[in-house]
Amino acid sequence: MSPALEARGVSKSYDGVLIVDHVDLVAEVGRITVIIGPNGAGKTTLFNCLSGVEPADAGAVWHRGDEVTGWSSDALARRGLARTFQRSSVFPTLSVADNLRIAAENHRRRGILRGLAGLPDPGGRRAVVVVGAVLADLGLTDVAEVRAGVLPSGTLRLVELGRALCGEPDTLLLDEPASGLDDTETEEFHQLLHRLAARDLAVVMVEHDLALVHEAADVVYVMVSGSVAASGPPGEVLGRIDVRSLLFGRTA
Amino acid sequence: MLTLELALAGLGIGSIAGLSGLGLLVTYRLTGVFNLAFGAIAMGVAYLLWQEVRIWHWPLALAALFDLVVVCPAFGVLIERLVFRPLQRRVATPAERLVASLGVLIVLLGAATLTWGAQARLDAPSLVPYRQLRLPGGAKLPLGTVVGLAVITVVVLGLAIGRRTSLGLQVRAVVERRELAQLQGLDANRVAALGWALGSTLAGVAGVLMAPTLRLQPFGFTLVMLETMAVVVVARLTSPVRAVVGGLFVGVAQAELTRVHLQGHARALLEAVTSNLFVVALLAAVLVVRRLDEAGGTDAGTTARLATRGELPPVRGWWMLAALALAAPLLFGAPDRRAALAVPALAIVLVSIVVVSGYSGQISLGQAGFAGLGALVAARLAAGTLPGLPRIPGVAVLVVAPLLVVPVGVLMGWPAIRRRGLFLAITTFALSVAMSRFVFEQPAATSGVLVHPPDAFGSDNNFYVLELLCLAVAFAIVRNLHHGRLGRALIAVRDDEAGALACGVDVRRLKLFVFAASSALAALGGALLAMGTRAFDPVAFDPIRGLIWFAAVVVFGIDSAPGAVIGAGLLIALDTSLPSGTSTLVIGCAALLLGRLPGGLLHSAHRLLERLLRRPAPSGPPPTPSRAIRLTSAGRAVARSIHRPPAAGGSAP
Numbered sequence: 001m002s003p004a005l006e007a008r009g010v011s012k013s014y015d016g017v018l019i020v021d022h023v024d025l026v027a028e029v030g031r032i033t034v035i036i037g038p039n040g041a042g043k044t045t046l047f048n049c050l051s052g053v054e055p056a057d058a059g060a061v062w063h064r065g066d067e068v069t070g071w072s073s074d075a076l077a078r079r080g081l082a083r084t085f086q087r088s089s090v091f092p093t094l095s096v097a098d099n100l101r102i103a104a105e106n107h108r109r110r111g112i113l114r115g116l117a118g119l120p121d122p123g124g125r126r127a128v129v130v131v132g133a134v135l136a137d138l139g140l141t142d143v144a145e146v147r148a149g150v151l152p153s154g155t156l157r158l159v160e161l162g163r164a165l166c167g168e169p170d171t172l173l174l175d176e177p178a179s180g181l182d183d184t185e186t187e188e189f190h191q192l193l194h195r196l197a198a199r200d201l202a203v204v205m206v207e208h209d210l211a212l213v214h215e216a217a218d219v220v221y222v223m224v225s226g227s228v229a230a231s232g233p234p235g236e237v238l239g240r241i242d243v244r245s246l247l248f249g250r251t252a
Numbered sequence: 253m254l255t256l257e258l259a260l261a262g263l264g265i266g267s268i269a270g271l272s273g274l275g276l277l278v279t280y281r282l283t284g285v286f287n288l289a290f291g292a293i294a295m296g297v298a299y300l301l302w303q304e305v306r307i308w309h310w311p312l313a314l315a316a317l318f319d320l321v322v323v324c325p326a327f328g329v330l331i332e333r334l335v336f337r338p339l340q341r342r343v344a345t346p347a348e349r350l351v352a353s354l355g356v357l358i359v360l361l362g363a364a365t366l367t368w369g370a371q372a373r374l375d376a377p378s379l380v381p382y383r384q385l386r387l388p389g390g391a392k393l394p395l396g397t398v399v400g401l402a403v404i405t406v407v408v409l410g411l412a413i414g415r416r417t418s419l420g421l422q423v424r425a426v427v428e429r430r431e432l433a434q435l436q437g438l439d440a441n442r443v444a445a446l447g448w449a450l451g452s453t454l455a456g457v458a459g460v461l462m463a464p465t466l467r468l469q470p471f472g473f474t475l476v477m478l479e480t481m482a483v484v485v486v487a488r489l490t491s492p493v494r495a496v497v498g499g500l501f502v503g504v505a506q507a508e509l510t511r512v513h514l515q516g517h518a519r520a521l522l523e524a525v526t527s528n529l530f531v532v533a534l535l536a537a538v539l540v541v542r543r544l545d546e547a548g549g550t551d552a553g554t555t556a557r558l559a560t561r562g563e564l565p566p567v568r569g570w571w572m573l574a575a576l577a578l579a580a581p582l583l584f585g586a587p588d589r590r591a592a593l594a595v596p597a598l599a600i601v602l603v604s605i606v607v608v609s610g611y612s613g614q615i616s617l618g619q620a621g622f623a624g625l626g627a628l629v630a631a632r633l634a635a636g637t638l639p640g641l642p643r644i645p646g647v648a649v650l651v652v653a654p655l656l657v658v659p660v661g662v663l664m665g666w667p668a669i670r671r672r673g674l675f676l677a678i679t680t681f682a683l684s685v686a687m688s689r690f691v692f693e694q695p696a697a698t699s700g701v702l703v704h705p706p707d708a709f710g711s712d713n714n715f716y717v718l719e720l721l722c723l724a725v726a727f728a729i730v731r732n733l734h735h736g737r738l739g740r741a742l743i744a745v746r747d748d749e750a751g752a753l754a755c756g757v758d759v760r761r762l763k764l765f766v767f768a769a770s771s772a773l774a775a776l777g778g779a780l781l782a783m784g785t786r787a788f789d790p791v792a793f794d795p796i797r798g799l800i801w802f803a804a805v806v807v808f809g810i811d812s813a814p815g816a817v818i819g820a821g822l823l824i825a826l827d828t829s830l831p832s833g834t835s836t837l838v839i840g841c842a843a844l845l846l847g848r849l850p851g852g853l854l855h856s857a858h859r860l861l862e863r864l865l866r867r868p869a870p871s872g873p874p875p876t877p878s879r880a881i882r883l884t885s886a887g888r889a890v891a892r893s894i895h896r897p898p899a900a901g902g903s904a905p
């Protein structure tokens with residue numbers, strides 16, 4: 001079976017500076033793939049290239065075996081490649097439920113004129129069901145009707161994750177999903193990750209918490225200055241090289 | 253030799269354009285605000301000089317010195333202190349700042365119209381005596397041009413040298429990273445005040461130099477000055493030299509084009525192009541330039557912060573009250589009812605702004621263009637004089653004309669796919685100016701156009717009822733644009749475009765669609781507006797009028813369709829009962845007060861009412877403290893590093 005997401009030789013530069021340098025990456029279904037690396041290593045930029053937010057300068061990306069290089073991010077999202085952002089991108093003026101509902105409703109393209117004429121949306125029922133299930137899964141049912149703009153950042157992380165899940169994705173790109181969570185929330189988040197992977201989702205995430213990486217990751221990629229310095233199972237990668245000094249020491 | 257002479261003559265207007273461009277640039281680079289008001293400042297100073305010299309008989313030199321050395325800088329400092337510093341303190345979004353500068357523009361327009369009336373004055377004093385300097389080789393150069401070029405040289409040199417001084421370095425630090433600079437003890441407010449003082453002085457100089465070559469008139473003069481913003485788009489909002497060169501180039505090209513002679517239609521076209529070359533340049537620039545170098549990034553380009561943010565539950569039954577109020581004119585006396593005919597029509601135009609700018613967050617300053625086009629197309633359709641199309645009888649015109657305008661709306665939406673915030677605002681404004689100059693003001697397009705209400709609706713009463721029906725239909729459509737799947741997707745685009753894309757929303761398609769829908773609405777409103785007055789008047793669809801409409805919509809609640817109706821009613825009521833200019837002044841002042849009226853007048857009144865009635869807060873848990881604190885981007889960086897799990901934060905060297 002082809003991997004959920006595969007990237008080969010992805011490169012990106014800004015203003016002549018190479019930020020992502022020929023990165024190869026494979027994310028398998030049912031696995032949690034974690035990218036670690038110091039600040040400014042290019043992790044977010046790599047995510048942007050993979051999810052179509054920014055076009056890559058070079059390289060190719062495959063999603064479930066089909067080449068999707070150069071696809072726009074909304075088309076990729078409808079294909080099942082969902083992502084969250086490092087800087088929250090929830091819709092502050094909408095309720096939590098509506099935030100999720102947008103993802104559930106737009107996961108297939110539907111006629112605009114139908115909406116203009118005020119006709120009911122054929123997928124609307126299903127969208128509401130999906131939203132309800134995800135809200136319950138993430139423990140967000142209590143705040144479902146609250147405007148997202150007034151919620152604390154930890155909750156917003158969950159809202160964004162929930163939004164990504166509502167598109168019924170097969171591949172999830174999570175950019176530092178645990179930052180801003182308190183201890184109990186982090187613990188719950190771990191459990192959630194495992195539940196997701198067990199549901200045949202491919203999870204790719206950027207994470208700084210080495211404890212979490214040890215505990216949750218199936219595969220680790222270490223990114224330094226735009227390229228992959230090491231990759232493999234967390235025990236090996238984290239045991240063999242001095243990741244700590246790589247991440248936070250002089251090399252960074 | 254003829255060419256050289258023309259080129260030298262063109263340098264005059266070119267240098268004035270260069271000057272006003274420099275003023276815009278300086279203000280923008282030092283304060284981060286694109287000062288739309290510069291056109292009105294130029295107009296105001298030109299009028300002031302006229303007043304001092306022609307009415308009060310001050311000596312010209314003294315008056316000019318007073319205006320340019322005292323009044324202009326003082327005005328700049330004043331608006332920085334009163335309008336823009338509070339915005340800065342609230343970390344206002346670019347859209348909020350744009351609306352504030354629009355507020356200043358509109359206040360000046362209103363004040364000028366009230367003081368000096370709308371009629372044109374032809375006797376603006378000429379600051380520089382009309383004398384020709386003889387150059388070696390026999391060519392002649394007007395003294396005014398020499399002065400303009402000299403001022404430009406001084407300013408450009410001053411900027412170049414200023415950049416290198418330690419003060420210049422500090423200024424740049426403030427401009428790049430205001431919050432960080434402030435932490436370093438640099439006074440960002442002083443830099444901003446300097447930017448405003450310099451910017452308004454340059455605008456004033458440009459206005460005073462421009463006045464003798466033009467008719468002095470509040471709207472007309474301001475628009476001509478605004479058209480020179482072409483040069484800052486060419487300069488991508490950064491390079492002063494490029495702005496100056498751009499201004500001179502267009503000026504010279506304009507002069508040279510007068511040498512070309514054509515026949516027939518081509519001649520009319522050439523004349524239009526020549527006399528509006530800055531508009532052509534502006535249009536070309538906004539379409540060719542890919543990206544403006546906007547201060548502080550373009551991430552917060554939309555109008556989300558101006559919206560009501562769903563804070564309060566909608567008022568139930570408001571429409572019954574509205575229906576009663578709208579039906580009242582049927583009982584009015586004839587003259588008042590005639591005036592009231594404009595209310596539903598204008599309301600539809602304003603609602604079209606609510607749709608595009610309020611619901612989907614795309615700033616559109618160009619709705620007046622669509623309204624005018626709708627009026628023109630409807631009139632010609634009804635008369636059967638639209639080339640290639642048959643005569644359309646009766647009410648059907650009101651359906652066909654808006655549909656014919658839709659392609660133009662899609663065309664306008666095209667640039668909007670890639671542009672946001674300020675750049676989109678400038679682009680839409682440019683398109684509306686182009687429509688006004690190249691269609692509405694061209695005799696070929698408008699002469700002989702007769703405008704009537706559809707046959708069965710000739711009486712004012714019947715026509716008013718027809719208008720109300722149109723308004724009701726518009727509301728039904730608009731409702732679907734704000735609720736349901738479509739409405740949610742539009743709000744998503746407004747609130748966070750990247751987030752909307754990540755949800756699978758086809759943002760490109762949605763933007764094109766919303767521009768199309770709003771252009772059709774504007775066209776319908778415009779057609780009704782013209783039918784109500786039984787004439788096509790280009791002045792009614794002036795691009796500056798479009799700016800006032802946009803501000804009015806923001807004032808009454810950018811995402812409030814009922815607000816748009818109330819706004820339309822108030823505008824027309826003020827216009828018919830008070831001296832002209834009053835309504836403009838009122839809207840301008842309200843736009844400046846928006847900081848105190850978040851979400852617009854209506855929303856604020858609603859909130860006040862809720863508080864007075866002491867209703868319980870909207871359901872849900874109490875708001876968390878994070879709401880009261882609004883972090884600057886520096887603060888966010890700090891917060892992020894604090895939130896990092898200890899494994900990362902703790903081991904950093």
Ligand SMILES: Nc1ncnc2c1ncn2[C@@H]1O[C@H](COP(=O)(O)OP(=O)(O)OP(=O)(O)O)[C@@H](O)[C@H]1O
Binds near residue numbers: 019038039040041043
């Ligand atoms: N749009 C852009 N234009 C110019 N430079 C950029 C842009 N986006 C990112 N960069 C630069 O690319 C580099 C890598 O940024 P990126 O956000 O990908 O790093 P990261 O690994 O995600 O870091 P962090 O852990 O802080 O999130 C940074 O030096 C950043 O300044």
Ligand SMILES: [Mg+2]
Binds near residue numbers: 044
């Ligand atoms: Mg990052």
